[in-house]
Amino acid sequence: MKHSAAFCSALAILLTAGTAAQAQDKVIKIGGLFPMSGPGSYFGVQDKQGIELALDEVNKAGVNGYKFEVQYEDSACSPLPATQAAKRLLDQYKPSIVLGEECSDATLAIMPVMEQAKVPLLNAGSSSIKITDPGNPWTFRIMPNEVMQGVDIATNAYKRLNARTAVLLYENTNAGIGNAKVFGDTFKSLGGQILADIGFGRDVNDFTAIATRIAGVGKVDVIPTYTLEGQGLRITQALAQAGVTKGGGGTAIQLGTIWLPFGFEQKAGKAALGYVRIVQFDPTDKRELVQNFVRAFRAKYNQEPTHLNAHAYDQIMVVADAVRRGGKDPQSIRDALAATKNFSGVTGSVEFDKSNQNVKMDTIHYMETLPDLSWKALAWN
Amino acid sequence: MLTVALQQTINGVVFGSLYVLVALGLTLIYGVLVQINFAHADVVTIGAFAAYFFTFTLGGNYLASIAVALVIGAALGWVVNAAIFAPLRGRSELLPLIATIGVSILLQNAMLLAFGPIPYAFDSPYSNAVLRLWGGTFITWQNLIIITVSAGTVALLYAFMKFTFMGKALRAVAQDRETAGLMGINPNQLVMLTFVIASALAGMGGAMLGPILVLTPFAGTTVIVKAFAIVIIGGFGNVEGTIIAGLLVGLIESYTTQLLNPGLTDIVVFGLLLLMLALRPTGLIAERREENV
Numbered sequence: 001m002k003h004s005a006a007f008c009s010a011l012a013i014l015l016t017a018g019t020a021a022q023a024q025d026k027v028i029k030i031g032g033l034f035p036m037s038g039p040g041s042y043f044g045v046q047d048k049q050g051i052e053l054a055l056d057e058v059n060k061a062g063v064n065g066y067k068f069e070v071q072y073e074d075s076a077c078s079p080l081p082a083t084q085a086a087k088r089l090l091d092q093y094k095p096s097i098v099l100g101e102e103c104s105d106a107t108l109a110i111m112p113v114m115e116q117a118k119v120p121l122l123n124a125g126s127s128s129i130k131i132t133d134p135g136n137p138w139t140f141r142i143m144p145n146e147v148m149q150g151v152d153i154a155t156n157a158y159k160r161l162n163a164r165t166a167v168l169l170y171e172n173t174n175a176g177i178g179n180a181k182v183f184g185d186t187f188k189s190l191g192g193q194i195l196a197d198i199g200f201g202r203d204v205n206d207f208t209a210i211a212t213r214i215a216g217v218g219k220v221d222v223i224p225t226y227t228l229e230g231q232g233l234r235i236t237q238a239l240a241q242a243g244v245t246k247g248g249g250g251t252a253i254q255l256g257t258i259w260l261p262f263g264f265e266q267k268a269g270k271a272a273l274g275y276v277r278i279v280q281f282d283p284t285d286k287r288e289l290v291q292n293f294v295r296a297f298r299a300k301y302n303q304e305p306t307h308l309n310a311h312a313y314d315q316i317m318v319v320a321d322a323v324r325r326g327g328k329d330p331q332s333i334r335d336a337l338a339a340t341k342n343f344s345g346v347t348g349s350v351e352f353d354k355s356n357q358n359v360k361m362d363t364i365h366y367m368e369t370l371p372d373l374s375w376k377a378l379a380w381n
Numbered sequence: 382m383l384t385v386a387l388q389q390t391i392n393g394v395v396f397g398s399l400y401v402l403v404a405l406g407l408t409l410i411y412g413v414l415v416q417i418n419f420a421h422a423d424v425v426t427i428g429a430f431a432a433y434f435f436t437f438t439l440g441g442n443y444l445a446s447i448a449v450a451l452v453i454g455a456a457l458g459w460v461v462n463a464a465i466f467a468p469l470r471g472r473s474e475l476l477p478l479i480a481t482i483g484v485s486i487l488l489q490n491a492m493l494l495a496f497g498p499i500p501y502a503f504d505s506p507y508s509n510a511v512l513r514l515w516g517g518t519f520i521t522w523q524n525l526i527i528i529t530v531s532a533g534t535v536a537l538l539y540a541f542m543k544f545t546f547m548g549k550a551l552r553a554v555a556q557d558r559e560t561a562g563l564m565g566i567n568p569n570q571l572v573m574l575t576f577v578i579a580s581a582l583a584g585m586g587g588a589m590l591g592p593i594l595v596l597t598p599f600a601g602t603t604v605i606v607k608a609f610a611i612v613i614i615g616g617f618g619n620v621e622g623t624i625i626a627g628l629l630v631g632l633i634e635s636y637t638t639q640l641l642n643p644g645l646t647d648i649v650v651f652g653l654l655l656l657m658l659a660l661r662p663t664g665l666i667a668e669r670r671e672e673n674v
Contacts, residue, residue, distance in 0.1 A: 230595030
């Protein structure tokens with residue numbers, strides 16, 4: 001009798017443990033590799049906001065019985081800390097998928113680590129072509145790469161803005177150099193002329209010397225600029241002070257990509273007048289999906305969402321979509337991601353090609369800064 | 382071409398003046414204590430944030446914010462020295478050096494927690510007001526303030542060191558701490574004074590750098606590396622050398638940007654540093670090194 005009672009107790013413990021393990025299994029563990037320290041940490045803060053909002057929504061009812069959980073690590077927008085953070089995340093947290101990084105150099109560094117571990121990496125913020133060309137089977141990117149953006153903006157500059165001369169201005173990183181090169185090659189192939197090719201480090205503070213040089217190269221039509229928000233602000237102001245750009249009474253138009261968040265114009269002030277840039281998230285987009293996101297974001301954070309918030313939100317939604325279609329572990333999530341078709345997110349649609357690059361161009365929106373510092377959407381795509 | 386050369390000279394003098402202000406604090410501390418202070422950069426950043434919040438949150442005048450940043454920098458220097466550096470001094474040469482790294486990390490993370498990582502748009506009322514000069518050259522009023530305040534500060538500091546009792550006492554401690562003590566000078570008070578002056582200069586430098594820098598909790602670190610190079614090029618602990626080296630580095634940066642590429646400015650500046658270490662390790666003004674401050 002004693003033996004059977006003990007047996008029943010052991011069985012009960014085993015069953016309870018089994019149920020608990022099953023409940024634990026119904027969580028999709030997501031790793032988040034974002035810069036939380038250093039000059040790129042504004043990425044991480046905004047990414048986290050978007051992710052947390054998306055988690056609130058998908059975890060209300062779950063997806064196929066799964067809940068989602070994110071563990072963040074600081075990858076610092078730099079290759080070495082990003083690699084260390086990726087290894088730490090894989091060893092300790094054992095995620096089924098990882099989101100990140102923002103900076104191309106860091107993303108390129110963690111790609112082989114993720115490939116070796118056979119865990120998919122979903123990237124939203126790095127533009128270097130090397131991430132998907134050649135890339136690897138485990139890395140996916142939902143934003144347009146530097147070629148998609150660069151060819152498009154250079155063509156539009158030449159054909160729609162009638163630009164014939166340009167000065168390339170970029171930070172000396174994989175992404176900065178790559179973006180500028182694509183613009184320069186495309187612009188020259190169309191018949192345009194590059195008057196100066198100016199790269200600078202992330203530690204440059206004073207852009208008056210650069211603006212002075214640009215003011216001295218002759219008539220410049222466009223200045224494609226590839227830099228993070230902080231330096232971008234100072235560049236825009238220095239160019240205006242030197243009387244080069246429209247914001248300072250000149251004629252040159254600054255061109256930019258999605259690196260700069262919503263609200264950049266308000267920080268740069270009048271100097272940003274006439275700035276034409278690609279944004280990957282348009283908060284004035286009338287789609288219900290976008291407006292619901294904007295409303296929910298305002299309600300949760302009492303502020304306007306940026307493209308970084310929107311990107312991060314979409315990353316979770318893309319993962320949830322993959323889980324909805326049967327993804328449950330790294331391999332099946334990778335396969336489901338590869339089969340993604342016509343996913344509609346707040347930044348646009350997602351459909352991956354063979355190199356795992358999102359091929360949808362509706363993620364590219366052009367905006368021009370008006371005198372009151374508001375945006376005017378340019379129907380260029 | 383002449384216009385461009387003149388403009389780049391103005392740009393170089395502006396940034397050189399800022400470098401001088403930051404590097405002077407470093408060289409003062411080294412001159413008196415033979416100690417490198419890695420936390421100096423963070424006092425610069427705190428000065429910038431102090432000026433920002435005084436101007437935009439409290440609605441104060443920007444020029445007054447420079448004085449506020451100076452006072453906050455001085456107070457911070459006093460607190461950090463009294464609480465952390467002073468108790469460690471005399472135990473080992475390495476301890477205060479490592480402590481400065483610790484204070485730097487502590488201050489950076491405290492600012493990250495308090496102010497967040499998103500860049501602040503710190504434009505003073507003078508940032509975008511341009512004064513047109515001869516031949517198409519220009520200078521913003523902000524930059525004019527930087528040159529004026531830096532020159533005034535250097536002159537005051539020079540007069541303080543040369544003509545006041547405290548300044549002479551400071552130089553005496555820098556030359557020979559023990560003998561100065563025997564002459565009735567309290568070295569600990571003078572060390573504290575050095576920290577307070579250096580940190581006040583850093584705070585004031587931050588207030589003027591704020592509208593130029595990308596203001597984040599890491600803003601000061603982008604300037605401090607150059608400031609260290611300036612201190613070495615000028616001659617460790619030598620005020621005159623620091624001033625000349627600061628202006629020289631500012632001009633080198635401007636002309637490298639114009640003639641080569643801004644991406645090469647660090648290579649040129651640190652190339653000069655290596656050259657100086659190889660050919661003249663005592664710095665630009667070597668013959669006065671023994672006097673230090």
